[in-house]
Amino acid sequence: xxxxxxxxxxxSVVPAPQRGLTRGRALAGVAVGCLVLVLLGVGVLTGFGPxxxxxxxxxxxxxxxxxxxxxxxxxxxxxxxxxxxxxxxALLAPVVVWLLVRRAWxxxxxxxxxxVTIGPLTSLLKDGFDRVRPQFAGGGARxxxxxxxxxxxxxxxxxxxxxxxxxxxxxxxxxxxxALALGLLAVVLVGLGRMWQGVHYLTDVxxxxxxxxxxxxxxxxxxxxxxxxRAALPRSRAVEA
Numbered sequence: 001x002x003x004x005x006x007x008x009x010x011x012s013v014v015p016a017p018q019r020g021l022t023r024g025r026a027l028a029g030v031a032v033g034c035l036v037l038v039l040l041g042v043g044v045l046t047g048f049g050p051x052x053x054x055x056x057x058x059x060x061x062x063x064x065x066x067x068x069x070x071x072x073x074x075x076x077x078x079x080x081x082x083x084x085x086x087x088x089x090a091l092l093a094p095v096v097v098w099l100l101v102r103r104a105w106x107x108x109x110x111x112x113x114x115x116v117t118i119g120p121l122t123s124l125l126k127d128g129f130d131r132v133r134p135q136f137a138g139g140g141a142r143x144x145x146x147x148x149x150x151x152x153x154x155x156x157x158x159x160x161x162x163x164x165x166x167x168x169x170x171x172x173x174x175x176x177x178x179a180l181a182l183g184l185l186a187v188v189l190v191g192l193g194r195m196w197q198g199v200h201y202l203t204d205v206x207x208x209x210x211x212x213x214x215x216x217x218x219x220x221x222x223x224x225x226x227x228x229x230r231a232a233l234p235r236s237r238a239v240e241a
Contacts, residue, residue, distance in 0.1 A: 027221065029217045032210075037214065041129055054203070056201075064198070076197050084152065088158075088159050107233060114219045115162065118154055134200065147204050153190060156186060161213055
């Protein structure tokens with residue numbers, strides 16, 4: 001055993017140039033995510049006209065109405081549930097336990113920190129930007145919490161990035177493509193679902209996606225969670241390079 005992982009499960013160390021390329025791409029993702037979040041946030045704070053007009057138009061386009069059928073209300077609630085903190089923690093708690101059993105301490109720490117901190121970070125930013133929820137003539141959802149960035153969107157983006165990075169060394173190329181497609185679908189559905197419910201503007205959702213992605217990637221860099229790092233799972237010999 002080595003760090004709780006059987007030697008038979010290990011393969012050769014990831015070459016330094018490949019690791020450097022992966023980390024460079026992740027750093028670029030962090031930079032782009034932060035830039036998008038800042039630009040949208042500045043638009044919110046300054047009341048940038050074109051951005052506000054786009055938000056208003058998109059809100060009225062996607063909103064399902066003040067009195068949707070019960071089945072649609074319940075469907076949207078279920079669709080957006082993965083963005084909730086309690087759901088994310090429940091989904092990944094077994095994964096953390098599995099990592100602890102394998103004595104993958106760094107992996108368990110990275111997953112836990114990412115999942116636990118994205119909620120408070122989003123709330124802190126909401127307080128700073130102080131944006132009210134979309135308002136509709138017929139009442140709308142009437143939530144009294146703040147709007148930018150979307151907590152559901154940042155939460156699902158963090159969840160998907162963490163799962164993808166963690167599972168990447170274990171997946172074949174075909175499964176990686178499938179996992180990436182399913183992850184993107186989940187992110188889009190949760191974000192759009194919040195707009196269908198009438199509780200977020202388009203830029204709230206975009207800002208949440210940018211925040212969650214950047215935060216998860218930044219923590220992956222800090223904990224060294226990419227293939228070959230101390231917080232990465234070893235790759236099986238059966239998995240393609």
